[in-house]
Amino acid sequence: MPDPSTIRAVECSPPCWMVRLALEEKGLDHECKLLSFTAGEHKSPEMLAKNPRGTVPVLMDGNIVVYETLAILDYLEYAYPQPALLPNTHALRALALTRLHEANNLKQVGMALFSYLMNTKAIDLDPGEVDHLGSFLHDELFFWEYYYGIGQFAAGSTISLADLAVFAYVATAAHLGLELEERYPNLYAFCQRMKERPSVLATWPSVWKQTPYSYLTAGPE
Numbered sequence: 001m002p003d004p005s006t007i008r009a010v011e012c013s014p015p016c017w018m019v020r021l022a023l024e025e026k027g028l029d030h031e032c033k034l035l036s037f038t039a040g041e042h043k044s045p046e047m048l049a050k051n052p053r054g055t056v057p058v059l060m061d062g063n064i065v066v067y068e069t070l071a072i073l074d075y076l077e078y079a080y081p082q083p084a085l086l087p088n089t090h091a092l093r094a095l096a097l098t099r100l101h102e103a104n105n106l107k108q109v110g111m112a113l114f115s116y117l118m119n120t121k122a123i124d125l126d127p128g129e130v131d132h133l134g135s136f137l138h139d140e141l142f143f144w145e146y147y148y149g150i151g152q153f154a155a156g157s158t159i160s161l162a163d164l165a166v167f168a169y170v171a172t173a174a175h176l177g178l179e180l181e182e183r184y185p186n187l188y189a190f191c192q193r194m195k196e197r198p199s200v201l202a203t204w205p206s207v208w209k210q211t212p213y214s215y216l217t218a219g220p221e
C-alpha cells in the first residue's frame with residue numbers, strides 16, 4: 001500500500017474493532033484515528049462529508065472512502081487478498097460468509113444490550129431490563145456455542161472475517177460480565193485463542209479495566 005490507509009473509529013465499538021482486527025491480521029500499515037463519541041466527533045462536518053450517516057467505522061484508503069463494516073471488510077479482502085481472511089474453497093468460503101453475515105444477529109442483540117448499559121447511568125439501571133436484553137443475547141450465543149464446537153474457527157481451522165466479527169461482540173459481552181467458561185466453553189476457548197493473537201493484543205481497548213464489569217454476571221437461567 002503506497003500511503004497508509006486511515007480508519008476513523010471509536011474505541012469499544014465492536015464494528016470498529018473488527019475492522020481494526022482485519023487491518024492488523026492483514027498486516028496493513030494504517031493509521032487509526034480514534035474519535036470521541038461523547039464529543040460527537042463522528043458527526044463532525046469532516047466525517048459527515050465522508051459518511052452522511054455519521055456512523056463509524058469509516059476507512060479511507062487513498063481517495064477511496066468506505067463505510068459500513070461489512071463493506072469495509074469486503075473491500076479489504078478484495079484490495080489486499082493476502083493473507084486471506086476468507087477461505088478459497090467454495091464450501092468453506094460459503095460457510096465463512098454465512099457466519100460473517102449471520103453475526104449480524106449477534107450484533108443486533110449485543111448492541112441493544114451494550115447501548116443500554118453504556119447509555120444508562122448505573123443508578124438508573126433496571127436489572128429486569130438487563131435480564132430481558134441479556135436473554136436475547138443468551139438465545140443467540142446458543143448458536144455460536146454450537147458452531148465453535150464444530151471447529152476451531154467459524155469456518156474450519158483457519159481464522160476468517162467471521163471470527164473477527166464474533167470475537168468483537170463476544171469479548172465485549174465478556175468484558176461486561178458475561179461468564180463464558182462454564183456456560184459457553186467453546187466460545188470461551190475460542191476467545192482465549194483469539195486473545196493470544198497479535199491483532200487482538202494490538203487493538204485491545206485501552207480504556208477497558210483489567211477486571212470485567214459484572215452487569216451480565218448473573219444471567220437468566
Ligand SMILES: N[C@@H](CCC(=O)N[C@@H](CS)C(=O)NCC(=O)O)C(=O)O
Nearest residue numbers: 013014015054055056057068069070
Ligand atoms: N451499519 C453500520 C453501523 C455501525 C455502528 O453501529 N456504529 C456505531 C458505533 S458502534 C455508530 O457509529 N453509532 C453512531 C450513530 O449511529 O449515530 C456499520 O455496520 O458500519
